[in-house]
Amino acid sequence: MKPAKNIAQLPPIDDALRDAVLHVTARLKDQPGALLPVLHGIQEAVGYVPEVAVPLIAREMNLSRADVHGVVSFYHFFRTRPAGRRVLYLCRAESCQAMGAAKLEQHVKQRLGVDFHQTTADGAYTLEPVYCLGNCACSPALMIDDELKGRVTPESFDAWLATEKT
């Protein structure tokens, strides 16, 4: 079966995006409970799960659009808009709070000029809150993409930011 048939019934979608989605669904959709692996696959390939792709995902998975939208919107990790080039996950949970996470949070927000869930104007960084990175013995913690940092201070954050800019 060709995965691209009946495409005319769907809202218009960019060719590259359609190919990317179909590539992922063809590979993963037949396993039991496939929707989360599929969404992870799309977010990894495209960088986010575009709303315009939802009807196509739904058709390929034999689900309703509401089902897919409901899952995408339920989980904090899935994003429906592009992120910055790097995503910063700053821990807000208790262990980090005990080690000055609130102060660090203020500093990072001020430094980047964004609030949580926002991307800097130059498209470089997206800031997301996270509730525990499992790095509680080295609080406060920050994860940059999938690189974990421990015992982060406003100073060490600035030092990291400076190396990024050079």
Add this chain to the structure above:
Amino acid sequence: MTTTVYVPRDASASSLGADAVAKAIETEAAARKLDVQLVRNGSRGLYWLEPMVEVDIGGRRVAYGPVQAGDVSALFDADFLRGGEDVLALGPTEDIPWLKSQQRLTFARVGIVDPRSLDDYRARGGYLGLQAALKMTSAQIVQAVTDSGLRGRGGAAFPAGIKWKTCLEAVAEQKYIVCNADEGDSGTFADRMVMEGDPFVLIEGMTIAGLAVGASRGYIYLRIEYPLAQRALQAAIEAATAAGYLGDDVCGSGKAFHLEVRMAAGAYICGEETSLLESLEGKRGQVRFKPPLPAIQGLFGKPTVINNVVTLATVPIILERGATFYRDYGSGRSRGTIPLQLAGNVKRPGLVERAFGLTLRELVEDCGGGTASGRPVRAVQVGGPLGAYIPASQLDTPIDYEAFAAIGGMVGHGGVVVFDDSVDMAAQARFAMEFCAIESCGKCTPCRIGSTRGVEVIDRMLAGDADQRERDEVLLRDLCQTMVAGSLCALGGMAPFPVLSALDHFHEDFEGEARRIAQ
């Protein structure tokens, strides 16, 4: 002669620079033409000393730490490959008192073995539990787990054997073993350490569970925040499959067990077992009504054993050494050992596996060495974001499920977060409600609406005068009672515990005028 040097690949050690240290050691050894074999082990759990480098000297390991990449050249100068003295020298690892005082059963190999090597795992007692299980009937395996007294280490402390027995007795063509690796509680990292440092023990535990209940397929539901654990598990599953420990015919027994890692997507609620099952089925992680129990109707409607990482990783040693061996540790109805995770504002944070029964004070003061800031301990939150805040006056409570329940707390997954006297407990209470509002799955009203109203009431209490505060406190306590009694699962049902404990033990922090005057 080749010298083996250990540098942890553990996520926390890496977050402090372990990868750069490993690289520096390789570079320096090459430059000095020294024959060094580098092993990336898990962490021993002495996190204030990470990155901790160990050198194998005649079969005995000697530790140095905390090491930064810049220290490596000096270590070579001090001849650390032969145990040379250095300012960072810690002596033989096993003699470090912090480690010596522990009883490591579940964590017996974590930090010691190479997590990528099946041979290393087998050389240190790995797969002996499975070998024993293969000679037993399903009912005998379940009986051994029941007799050991092992209770769910994820937080609910439900006897594992009873869960397994229910699943064993359910009749179905397909059954599942699900591992809850969605370790979302703040202050916890034991699951992560097992998966990164000794992934084969989890695989072995799940395989034994499969034999015990007649399940041929298992899933590890792993949080997305643990990319290193994902890699470690995947490598271990591949190795175990290649060696015949997983697949259609486990060790020639004729029984199949297939294992797969599934990634979560950042929802705290998916650590709740029924919500996790929904998520594995590709749905929103909304809590299910119970009954039916997952052991009877779980994943895809089939009988399912769902246990936490530490619970499953403890099964091999029970089968290897026998139920009595494990049950002989512990106190009261809390049998065996518990991996406690010391975190927050503490001088010596890390992993402490001990028999149940040590007091919270022994843990925080003797193991932890008090606060990192040097200020007095004011509150300790045990059991994650839904656990009560325990005041310094109750530090002598023994760590045991029943003793904690008696003071309105819970041991949970064993996370212990220490706060010094600069903590604002009203802010912590507000955060508990805020967190519940962010993470509520939305299925039941007490949790979905109650948590938002909880934040609002606390805000009004903090802004109001004494009369207003008194009225709002009555309202807040009433709301907490509604949430505790009326919520579908532990999120809404327990989020009030940190709030109520803050009100009961730290009332002065809620007194608005006092706060304003202080500011």
